[in-house]
Amino acid sequence: MKIALVGNGAIAKLVSEFCATSAGRLTVVAALGLPSDVRSVGKHPIVQSLAELLAFNPDLVVECAGHSAVVAYATPVLEAGLDLVIVSTGSLADAALWQTVRTAASRSKGRVKLPAGALPGIDALSAARLAGLTTVTLRSSKPPKAWKGTPAEKTHDLDAITEPTVIFSGNARAAALTFPKNANVAATAALAGLGFEATTIMLVADPGITQNVHHLEAAGAFGSMTLRISANPSPDNPKTSHMAALSIMRLLENEASAIVI
Template identity: 45%
Template sequence: MKIAVIGYGAIGRFLIEQLDAVPDFEIAAVYSVPAPPDRAERVVDDLDALLATRPDLVVECAGHRALSECGEAVLRSGVDLLVVSVGALADPALEQQLRTAARHGGRLLIAAGALSGLDALSTAREAGLDSVSYVGKKAPAAWTNTPAEDMVDLTSITSAVTFLECDARTAALRFPQNANVVAAIALAGLGFERTQVSLVVDPASNGNNHSFVARGAFGEIAMTTRSATLPANPKTSMLAPYSLVQTIKKHAGLIIV
């Protein structure tokens, strides 16, 4: 299976290292802006060059802007696109654009990313959901260079602070590097407006903590994930690239669990 990767940051590098170890997978091309100085042999300068390698699957791990710049073209070329920056779909115009492109081309595959329990949430949606609420808790370092800095003093807090309570659309759009899981929950469950979100900074946290509770006539699902972060990015859970690896293996598999 030939795979092309958009993004060569913390997730991209980790993912490529994992996939390089699997003989069935070939990384055909990597596209990143700006071009990384290392691994020059697989790096291409633009999306056309990436698609010219005729990949079976394109994986996006480059952020909201990259998905909005590249997503439609990848899908229209007929290739499936696996995305981790799912929060970009909180922009209704982009969601519509990608849904339309997927109708005529490749499929849009949304990774669970750092979150566990998305499969259970999708199952519960079939049974009928009344409410879905999510709490995301990260250490102060994960919230630097985000709007959280205007809501709470990250340098002086001594205990956990909930700095934002809002719907999933607001959270995903305001925190493009921290609230993609919220968009995945919204898309699997009750949608962007009906998913309640709380964002928390916790100086005692030594990783990322994602919890959601979904209720309906079926009963209740309560899911909590605590993940270490990637050494290259304190915002990003180690589970995020592994969710891409798992989805790719599933995509290529003959027996799907």
């Protein structure tokens, strides 16, 4: 299977290393980057336009770049009839963009595939939805310094926080739009479960942790579940959980495999 990447960073590197170990089942043919991406993170060539990327005739395109890449490339990739994996799911909190992407996918033979990313239990949440969910709450905790450069700086003295402090509480759409750099897990929970309006998100600055900790609780006709992940960062990007790349690898493995799990 020929894979084209959009992005040339931490996730792209791990995914391309994984594909290189797949004994030819998964081949990264090229990656699309920004003009600053002059050196590829893998053995594949790096290009600067979608036309150049699609000229490699990929079977599937993996976005691992950021929200602006979803805005720029999701629709044309789908219009080209290709499957598209979107890891920057937070971009889909923009209702107009999500509608555009859904419309493009419904008219295309290509499909949008959303990996679990950094969040655990997306398979269970998505299955539970089929019987009816009543509540979904995600509590995402990070060390106080990880919230620097976000709107939390305006509402809290992050250097003075000595105990776990809720810096945002609201629905998934507000969380994703207010904290776009931390939006992906909120959006993935919403898309798999109860939607952006009905999913409750709490963002927490916790001086007692060094990892990012996501705590997902859901209830419904299926019963209830509690899932917690303490996520290690990617080797090349402390802001990205290693799980994000691993979840794409799992998706690609399933695409190329006789057994899907």
